[in-house]
Amino acid sequence: MTKSSSKIDPQNVKVDVHYLTRVEGHGNIVVDVKEGKLAKCEFQVIESPRFFESMLVGRSIWEAQHLTSRICGICACGHTLASIKAAEDALGVTPSDEVVMLRKLLLYTEMLDSHILHIYILVAPDLLGVKSVVPLIKTHRPVIDMALRMKRMSDYGGEVLAGRHIHPISYVIGGLTQLPSREGLEKLYSLMLESRKDGEETVKIIKTLKFPEFQRPTQYMSLTSDEEYAMYDGDLTVNGKKSKVSDYRKLFMESVVDYSRAKISRIEGKSYAVGALSRFNNNFDQLNKKGESSGKGTGLKSPLPQPLP
Amino acid sequence: MKKQSKPKVAFFDFTDCEGCQLQFANMGQTFLELTNLVDIVSFREIMSEDGQDYDIAIVEGSITTDNDVTRIKKIREKAKVLVAFGSCATIGGVNGIKNRSPLELAKKRVYGDKADTINSIKAMPLDAVVKVDYYILNCPPYIPEIIAVLKAILMGKPYPLPNYAVCVECKMNENVCRYEKDQECMGPVTRAGCNSWCINNGNRCYGCRGLVDNPASEGAKDILQKYGLKLEDILNSFTLYNDSMGEKYDQKLK
Numbered sequence: 302m303t304k305s306s307s308k309i310d311p312q313n314v315k316v317d318v319h320y321l322t323r324v325e326g327h328g329n330i331v332v333d334v335k336e337g338k339l340a341k342c343e344f345q346v347i348e349s350p351r352f353f354e355s356m357l358v359g360r361s362i363w364e365a366q367h368l369t370s371r372i373c374g375i376c377a378c379g380h381t382l383a384s385i386k387a388a389e390d391a392l393g394v395t396p397s398d399e400v401v402m403l404r405k406l407l408l409y410t411e412m413l414d415s416h417i418l419h420i421y422i423l424v425a426p427d428l429l430g431v432k433s434v435v436p437l438i439k440t441h442r443p444v445i446d447m448a449l450r451m452k453r454m455s456d457y458g459g460e461v462l463a464g465r466h467i468h469p470i471s472y473v474i475g476g477l478t479q480l481p482s483r484e485g486l487e488k489l490y491s492l493m494l495e496s497r498k499d500g501e502e503t504v505k506i507i508k509t510l511k512f513p514e515f516q517r518p519t520q521y522m523s524l525t526s527d528e529e530y531a532m533y534d535g536d537l538t539v540n541g542k543k544s545k546v547s548d549y550r551k552l553f554m555e556s557v558v559d560y561s562r563a564k565i566s567r568i569e570g571k572s573y574a575v576g577a578l579s580r581f582n583n584n585f586d587q588l589n590k591k592g593e594s595s596g597k598g599t600g601l602k603s604p605l606p607q608p609l610p
Numbered sequence: 611m612k613k614q615s616k617p618k619v620a621f622f623d624f625t626d627c628e629g630c631q632l633q634f635a636n637m638g639q640t641f642l643e644l645t646n647l648v649d650i651v652s653f654r655e656i657m658s659e660d661g662q663d664y665d666i667a668i669v670e671g672s673i674t675t676d677n678d679v680t681r682i683k684k685i686r687e688k689a690k691v692l693v694a695f696g697s698c699a700t701i702g703g704v705n706g707i708k709n710r711s712p713l714e715l716a717k718k719r720v721y722g723d724k725a726d727t728i729n730s731i732k733a734m735p736l737d738a739v740v741k742v743d744y745y746i747l748n749c750p751p752y753i754p755e756i757i758a759v760l761k762a763i764l765m766g767k768p769y770p771l772p773n774y775a776v777c778v779e780c781k782m783n784e785n786v787c788r789y790e791k792d793q794e795c796m797g798p799v800t801r802a803g804c805n806s807w808c809i810n811n812g813n814r815c816y817g818c819r820g821l822v823d824n825p826a827s828e829g830a831k832d833i834l835q836k837y838g839l840k841l842e843d844i845l846n847s848f849t850l851y852n853d854s855m856g857e858k859y860d861q862k863l864k
Contacts, residue, residue, distance in 0.1 A: 320654065322654050322655075322657065322658040322660075323654075323655070323656055323657065323658060324655070325627075325628045325632075325655060326628070327623075348625075349624065349625040349674045349675045349677075349678060349730070350674075350717075350720065350721075350728050350729075350730050351625060351674075351705060351708075352708045352716040352717075352719070352720050352730075353720075354719055354720050355708060355711065355715070355716040355719040355720055356704065356707040356708060358711070358719070359710075360707075360850075361847075364847075364850055367704075367816065367850065368704055368707075368850075371626075371627045371629075371703070371704045371749070372627060373627050373628070373629075374626075374627040374628050374629020374630070374631075374632045374750060375628070375629070375632060377627070377629065418635060422635060422656055423656065426658070432657060432658040432659045433653070433656060433657035433658055433659055434656060434657070435645060435650060435657065435659070438642055438645060445642070446639075449638045449639060449642070452635075452636070452638065453638050456636055456638075463811070464807065464808070464810070464811035464813075465750070465807075466636075467629040467632060467633065467636075467750040468629060468749060468750055470807070470808050470811040470812075470813050471811045471812050471813060473813070477812070478811065478812030478813045479811050479812025479813075557721050557722060557724040559724070559727055562728070
């Protein structure tokens with residue numbers, strides 16, 4: 302809801318979005334404000350329950366990553382790597398620096414892929430007042446072509462590094478079943494260099510878009526590390542306080558609610574945000590020069606209380 | 611030639627990770643070309659349009675709730691062509707693993723004292739509930755195969771699935787046999803069509819495409835014996851994607 306929606310009476314609001322679209326997973330949003338009082342505010346994850354925790358019982362540790370990867374097709378590499386890291390921790394296995402670097406590269410290309418999909422295919426239609434990317438194919442073809450070119454680059458990253466992004470093949474406990482080829486890596490490198498101009502163009506395009514005014518400060522939870530802008534490894538950090546990943550259960554409180562198949566997770570009894578915005582807010586100083594200047598290009602600066610885009 | 615209206619296509623997802631649909635977004639320019647040939651009227655993962663009038667339904671995910679059963683039957687009524695898309699829809703995929711333990715136990719393990727509020731039934735592939743016209747296998751589906759099946763649908767021809775084992779493609783790709791590396795590989799009994807995707811990347815076959823119609827189970831047993839492996843281990847490994855197939859597969863493998 303935007304400020305400009307002046308017809309909405311803030312004292313009485315009824316929102317009932319059945320089946321959220323342009324998102325992975327099934328969810329409803331229900332908000333009910335009666336005479337200025339919030340009667341109901343629910344994000345109902347109506348996904349059919351899949352029982353992953355139960356599926357894993359009795360399976361080989363070598364199969365665990367294949368199972369957890371299937372939690373989500375969009376962020377399969379993230380789920381795979383989390384599972385591998387947990388298994389290595391349990392077995393006392395330390396991967397080589399080379400393996401860790403390849404894992405980070407895989408994670409970054411997946412992140413790129415996911416963000417390109419997010420910005421151009423899932424979010425852009427809202428900002429341009431259409432229902433999906435399909436009408437944009439006709440009205441904004443050069444931009445769509447550019448987005449697909451960028452996506453091709455990040456997709457290729459998945460292909461050359463792990464066989465594919467959706468349920469990666471070659472990353473296993475301790476290392477890789479097969480190293481990426483030199484030619485593949487060189488091609489990826491040149492595609493990435495070529496992609497820079499598309500990235501810079503993306504920053505320019507985003508600056509021209511008008512985002513709804515909405516601010517919601519919350520607790521920002523992300524990994525942090527002294528070494529880098531953390532994504533693969535580090536400490537769980539929220540409100541400047543750091544915890545070890547192994548203390549997950551001490552930091553997060555998970556509970557089951559009647560209206561949702563997904564568990565509700567809180568830190569110190571309060572909700573929190575994860576993802577790109579939290580990383581940005583917690584690790585802004587560690588962005589590299591290019592990233593930092595892109596951040597400045599959009600006028601964004603940490604801390605950012607805006608959950609959009 | 612008379613101008614015909616384009617066939618209307620709708621995508622639906624049931625219990626799964628939605629990676630299958632994402633393969634369409636990953637087709638790049640091919641996806642744009644596809645929009646010249648068909649009208650995509652519903653595709654919740656990337657579209658807000660929700661057209662209820664469609665010719666071709668491309669459906670991913672397994673049937674795992676009572677609501678899923680009702681919904682897939684309605685889709686079947688409306689669609690002229692129904693395509694089962696990906697491992698969950700064609701063979702049950704990883705969802706089938708929950709069929710191994712009592713449902714009440716699975717509910718309790720995940721939802722604790724709220725287990726009673728959870729609706730769930732045995733995980734099933736689509737064709738356990740409705741008639742399926744075309745099958746696109748694999749987890750995730752292999753883009754060249756998606757395109758081959760779509761071409762067949764648009765030309766109104768059947769798409770016969772390869773009825774030989776992954777080993778055939780794997781040999782053509784000159785991979786070293788996984789058994790030579792002391793691994794248990796599902797390639798000898800799994801239906802080809804993925805161009806031995808996982809083995810090309812140094813891993814083994816996990817059987818995500820299901821069994822060939824007549825698996826050479828005696829030959830497969832000889833391989834196991836030669837490499838000192840146990841049948842139970844292989845059968846257990848095969849359940850990663852194929853547990854929903856139950857007796858239909860058990861007889862063929864034992």
